[in-house]
Amino acid sequence: MNDAALDFYFDFASTYSYPAAMRIGALAQAAGVTVRWRPFLLGPVFKAQGWDTSPFNLYPAKGRYMWRDLERVCAELELPFCRPDPFPQPSLLAARVAHAGFDDGWGEAFCRAVFAAEFGEGRQIGDESVLADLLQGLGVAPAPALARARSEENKARLRDATAAAERAGVFGAPSFVTPDDELFWGHDRLGDALAWAARTHPR
Amino acid sequence: MNDAALDFYFDFASTYSYPAAMRIGALAQAAGVTVRWRPFLLGPVFKAQGWDTSPFNLYPAKGRYMWRDLERVCAELELPFCRPDPFPQPSLLAARVAHAGFDDGWGEAFCRAVFAAEFGEGRQIGDESVLADLLQGLGVAPAPALARARSEENKARLRDATAAAERAGVFGAPSFVTPDDELFWGHDRLGDALAWAARTHPR
Numbered sequence: 001m002n003d004a005a006l007d008f009y010f011d012f013a014s015t016y017s018y019p020a021a022m023r024i025g026a027l028a029q030a031a032g033v034t035v036r037w038r039p040f041l042l043g044p045v046f047k048a049q050g051w052d053t054s055p056f057n058l059y060p061a062k063g064r065y066m067w068r069d070l071e072r073v074c075a076e077l078e079l080p081f082c083r084p085d086p087f088p089q090p091s092l093l094a095a096r097v098a099h100a101g102f103d104d105g106w107g108e109a110f111c112r113a114v115f116a117a118e119f120g121e122g123r124q125i126g127d128e129s130v131l132a133d134l135l136q137g138l139g140v141a142p143a144p145a146l147a148r149a150r151s152e153e154n155k156a157r158l159r160d161a162t163a164a165a166e167r168a169g170v171f172g173a174p175s176f177v178t179p180d181d182e183l184f185w186g187h188d189r190l191g192d193a194l195a196w197a198a199r200t201h202p203r
Numbered sequence: 204m205n206d207a208a209l210d211f212y213f214d215f216a217s218t219y220s221y222p223a224a225m226r227i228g229a230l231a232q233a234a235g236v237t238v239r240w241r242p243f244l245l246g247p248v249f250k251a252q253g254w255d256t257s258p259f260n261l262y263p264a265k266g267r268y269m270w271r272d273l274e275r276v277c278a279e280l281e282l283p284f285c286r287p288d289p290f291p292q293p294s295l296l297a298a299r300v301a302h303a304g305f306d307d308g309w310g311e312a313f314c315r316a317v318f319a320a321e322f323g324e325g326r327q328i329g330d331e332s333v334l335a336d337l338l339q340g341l342g343v344a345p346a347p348a349l350a351r352a353r354s355e356e357n358k359a360r361l362r363d364a365t366a367a368a369e370r371a372g373v374f375g376a377p378s379f380v381t382p383d384d385e386l387f388w389g390h391d392r393l394g395d396a397l398a399w400a401a402r403t404h405p406r
Contacts, residue, residue, distance in 0.1 A: 049262050059252050061374040065388055072395075171264040183268055188391045192275075 005034040006197040007177040009165045011042040012095060012111075013088035014173040015056070015070050016187040018119040019077055021111055021174075024190060031194040032202065037108055039095040040162040042173055049171065054088050073187070080120035089118055090126030092158075096149040097131055099157040106138050113137060208237040209400040210380040212368045214245040215298060215314075216291035217376035218259070218273050219390040221322040222280055224314055224377075227393060234397040235405065240311055242298040243365040245376055252374065257291045276390070283323035292321055293329030295361075299352040300334055302360040309341050316341060 008024055010017035028035045046054070056063035067083060074081035094114045101107035113134040117123040123130050132142035148154060168177045176184040176193035179201045184193035211227055213220035231238045249257070259266035270286060277284035297317045304310035316337040320326040326333050335345035351357055371380045379387040379396035382404045387396035 049264070059374065061252070061372055065372060065374065065386055068386070069388070069392075169264055169268060171262065171268065183271070185268055185272070186391075188389075189272075 005036040005179070006193060007036050007038050007164075007168070009038045009040050009161070009168075009170050009173060009175040009177065010111075011040060011173045012091035012098075012114050012118065012125060013054070014042060015066060015087075015119070016073075017174040018070075018115045019073055019079060020187045020190055021115045022079055023077070024194075025108065025112075027190065027194055031198045033194050033197045037098070037102065037111060038161045038165070039091075039098045039111065039158070040165045040170075040173075041092065041095060041158065044162055045166060045171060048166070057087070074119075080116075082120060082122035084118050084122055089124065092126075093128060093149065094125050094131060095158050096154055097135070097145060099161070100145055100149040100151075100154050101140070104140075106135075106140050109138050110134065110140075208239040208382070209396060210241050210367075210371070211238050212241045212243055212364070212371075212373050212376060212378040212380065213314075214243060214376045215294035215301075215317050215321065215328060216257070217245060218269060218290075218322070219276075220377040221273075221318045222276055222282060223390045223393055224318045225282055226280070227397075228311065228315075230393065230397055234401045236397050236400045240301070240305065240314060241364045241368070242294075242301045242314065242361070243368045243373075243376075244295065244298060244361065247365055248369060248374060251369070260290070277322075283319075285323060285325035287321050287325055292327065295329075296331060296352065297328050297334060298361050299357055300338070300348060302364070303348055303352040303354075303357050304343070307343075309338075309343050312341050313337065313343075 006028065008020070010021060024035055046052075051058055054063075056066050071081055098107050098111050098114070101110045114125050114131070117130065117134060118125045125131065128146065132146065135142040135145050165175065168175075168181065169183050170177070170185075172185055174187060174190070176189065178184075178193065178197045182193075182196055184190075184196070209231065211223070213224060227238055249255075254261055259269050274284055301310050301314050301317070304313045317328055317334070320333065320337060321328045328334065331349065335349065338345040338348050368378065371378075371384065372386050373380075373388075375388055377390060377393070379392065381387075381396065381400045385396075385399055387393075387399070
C-alpha cells in the first residue's frame with residue numbers, strides 16, 4: 001500500500017469508468033502521481049441508496065442522455081465505443097481476477113483489457129471464457145489465475161475494496177480519493193483529482 | 204426566438220447552475236454563440252423521476268459530496284460561495300421575475316444577481332423583499348416588475364419553458380440544448396455545449 005497514491009475506485013460495469021481506466025495511466029504519469037487501482041462492487045453501494053440496478057436503468061431520461069454523452073466522450077477521446085448488452089454487465093468475476101492480478105503485475109493491463117472488450121467491442125465480461133481469452137492475450141495462464149481469483153483470500157480483497165470505498169464516501173464510479181481524503185467523482189474529475197494529489201502529495 | 208441560439212436551462216435552486224450562470228455570458232461571447240436563458244422548474248422534472256425534493260437531499264452521500272465539490276469548483280473559479288439554508292431554496296417567484304425581465308433587457312442581469320445573492324451571500328431568494336432589493340440594485344422598479352411576473356401571460360412562459368425542457372430530455376440542471384437538439388447536462392459540459400453550438404451553427 002502506498003500512502004502517497006491516488007485511489008482509483010471503479011466497477012467494470014460502470015460506463016464512465018471506461019474512459020477513466022483507459023486514460024488514467026498516461027495522465028497520472030504526466031502529473032507525477034502514483035495510482036492504486038481499486039476495483040470494487042457498485043451493487044452494495046447502490047443498494048444502500050435503495051437501487052436494485054444502475055440508476056441509468058431506473059431513470060430512463062438520465063440513461064438515454066448518458067449513452068449519447070458517453071458516445072460523444074469516446075469520440076472526442078478516439079476510444080472505440082459499443083454499447084454493452086445487457087447493461088449493466090456482471091462484473092464480479094472480472095473484479096476478482098483483477099485483484100488477483102495486481103500482485104503479479106498484470107492487474108492494470110487486465111483492467112484495461114476488460115474495459116476495451118466490454119465497451120469497445122461489446123463482449124460479455126461476465127463469461128469466464130471471455131476473461132480467459134483476455135488473460136491469454138496478456139500472456140497469463142487462465143486456469144491458475146481464475147483459481148486464485150476465486151480463493152477466499154482474494155474474495156476478501158474485493159470486499160475490503162468495496163468497504164473502503166463506502167468509508168471514503170463513494171456513491172458512484174469512477175471515484176478518486178486523494179491521500180488527504182478528498183473525494184472526486186466521475187471521469188470529468190480525473191484531471192482535478194490528479195492535480196489535487198500532485199499538489200498535496202508530490203512524489 | 205433565435206434558432207441559432209444555445210438554450211440554457213436552469214433552476215434558481217440548482218447548485219451547479221450557479222457557476223454556469225456566472226460564466227456563460229463571457230464564454231459564449233468568446234465562442235461566438237448566442238445564448239437563450241431559459242429558467243424552468245426542476246420540481247415537475249424531479250417528480251417525474253419519483254423525487255419530492257432534490258436528489259442531493261434524498262441521497263446523503265451524494266449530497267455531502269456535492270457541497271464539497273461545489274465549494275472546490277467555486278474556489279477554483281474565484282466565485283464566492285455560501286451554502287443556502289434551507290436547501291433547495293424556493294425558486295418559483297425568481298423564475299417568474301426573470302421571465303418578465305427578458306423582454307426588458309434586465310433578465311440576464313437579474314438571473315446573475317439572484318444566483319450571487321443565493322450562493323454567494325446565502326440570502327433567501329424565495330422572499331419577495333430580497334428579489335425587490337435585487338431589482339432595485341439593477342435600476343428596475345420592483346412593484347411593476349413583480350406585478351408583471353405574476354401575470355397569467357408570464358406564468359405561462361415559465362410553464363412553457365419547463366415543458367420545453369422536458370421535451371428536450373432535460374432531467375437535471377443546468378442543461379444546454381443546441382439548435383440541432385444535442386443535450387449537454389451539467390456545469391462540466393458548458394464548454395462542450397458551446398463548442399458544439401459554435402461548430403454546427405456558426406453565427
